[in-house]
Amino acid sequence: MTTTTRVATPVRTAATRRPAPTRRLSGALTGLWVGSLAVVAFWWFGTSSAVGYTPGGALMSVGELAGLLASFLVCAQLLLVARVPWFERSVGFDRLVSWHRSLGTTVVLLVLTHVLLMIIGGALLDSTSLWSEVPSVLARQPYLWLALIGTVLFFVVGLSSARLARRALSYELWFGLHLTIYVGIFLAFFHQVAGGTHFVADRLAQAAWIALYSATAAAILTWRVALPLLDHRRNALRVSQVVREGRDLASVWLTGASLDRLDARGGQYFLVRFLTRGHLGTAHPYSLSMVPTADSMRFTVGALGDHSGAVEALRPGTRVQVEGPFGRFTADRASTHKVLLVAGGAGVGPVRALAEELLRRGHELVVVHRAHTADGLALAAEFTPSPWLRYVPVPGRRAELRYDPLAPAHLRRLVPDIAERDVFICGPDPMIDAVVRSARALGVPPTAIHREELG
Incomplete structure (x- = not known):
């Protein structure tokens, strides 16, 4: 069985504030x-x-x-x-x-x-x-x-x-x-x-x-x-196991060779094609939920449609073809030492992988994990609290809570120093929009807000 890695201790100690990365001018x-x-x-x-x-x-x-x-x-x-x-x-x-x-x-x-x-x-x-x-x-x-x-x-x-x-x-x-x-x-x-x-x-x-x-x-x-x-021939990717992580979420573990040559980073995604009946004709974008090692990688997939809903039925040994990595929801966009990560639904996958890489770079993190129910807090056990990481689960529907936990006043209560942080958000579009509005209202500059839309 493949064992999950935990987001806990950074490789190096806390870093000083970084200047904002210079954006490459596109031609x-x-x-x-x-x-x-x-x-x-x-x-x-x-x-x-x-x-x-x-x-x-x-x-x-x-x-x-x-x-x-x-x-x-x-x-x-x-x-x-x-x-x-x-x-x-x-x-x-x-x-x-x-x-x-x-x-x-x-x-x-x-x-x-x-x-x-x-x-x-x-x-x-x-x-x-x-x-x-x-x-x-x-x-x-x-x-x-x-x-x-x-x-x-x-x-x-x-x-x-x-x-x-x-x-x-x-x-x-x-x-x-x-x-x-x-x-x-x-x-x-x-x-x-x-x-x-x-x-x-x-x-x-x-x-x-x-x-x-x-x-x-x-x-x-x-x-x-x-x-x-x-790449498919060299990496020889296959499904090693499929693990149910919570309501409508499953992790697909892949094994292969020379996966470090893909140069994938936390927060990125691949176009994934499972070479089996029902999946062969489609390639869908799935985000990494861990930083790949030389011989393994993992995608945590939300059941958002027919294709993603069928991944739980994949059998070990199924061959897999991937294209990528793609995406700029990555650690090098963080301009400050302090970072806030907000995840909702299947967005916890890329946030989990991004947290792993940010910790390796010496950032101090707060992870706000939003879900409708407690059993929707997938991968929660992997966010091991430490001096560099504070994990804040926020389960419950707004009607049950009788307030919006992502509204400015409540978000500031969860993260008092939010204005000093880069904010990375991944999840359903309405949640992303709500966090962006609250972050702006609490003084976070637009250049420090980074979003990844699962749609």
Whole structure:
């Protein structure tokens, strides 16, 4: 049996106050703007001034610009979630995913603009109706059939990612639809290179566009396919045991080899895929609940859905594939010697791992553990009180307690010196929002508040 480690004694003695860590300036947004401006310049200098003499020509030219921008931004969108280490370290995976979603909406709107302006502009130039223009163009330029199929795939993926549709679709169906975007991107790329006004007669432009798409594909194949498979082979991760920790919480212990090479830190998470029936088609983000050793790691999972609710049924020996680590909910963000950790629900996992690493660095901790019931205080026994750690369990619903223990007055009673501390919070979104409001009201600066949302 694997034995649990306890958060108790730091490796070194108390440290002096640290300056706030210098945040790495991300070049991702700058790259997006510079790349977009380069596309606009390429369109501007490659467009004849004669196209503006007629409304139809002007509309089609603007439509071509929309198509070029959509093609560039879809490559950027894919790079944001290609697990490129530089992007993840400088920006954070959660923010990259948020940018990926926002760019997805922008790309779909640009594709729609491109299609409509090309049809309307062509109809004006050909002096025909909109309904007649589409079959006429498809008959004259058969390769546009591929572009039409690609456009349909873009819209299907875009609609499937809308909030209402996402809630109605299973993860497996949504993910399968999402994969078809690669087909749509290839078809759109092919029609641009084969018939795009700015590419047909310009070999240099063709080479640059092919290089852009090739580099994007290489990044995806390298960091999302090849390296994870190599890590899976080297680490040989398997489930060693599953331990029920409390109401709707279970810890999954994994054993493997060379896990220290993953360079994972307390508070980070992995995308975890259990290679067994019912789990094979999904990879879900689970946070570490201990700092990994060379041969073991642990995730404490809350039963928040079908996938996470089924982890208790995993059998020892089940092979596991992980991608990561991801996340910036880590000890190096603490700017002071004193730290307050607030955990709720499954948030106790990353808080437990983060506490372990903070203690090793010499920080003095207070851990406030919120739960609806006493049996929901999972991993409580691992927060062993010491001169460097004070554990404060707060079980009970607000209706039963008749007060909100996370309101400013009560939080100050629990942690009188909260204004002198960095505050790390992990748990359900409403709890996080309540702690952030209280911490701000009690004088904690925004730069000293760090949150990890389990949603």
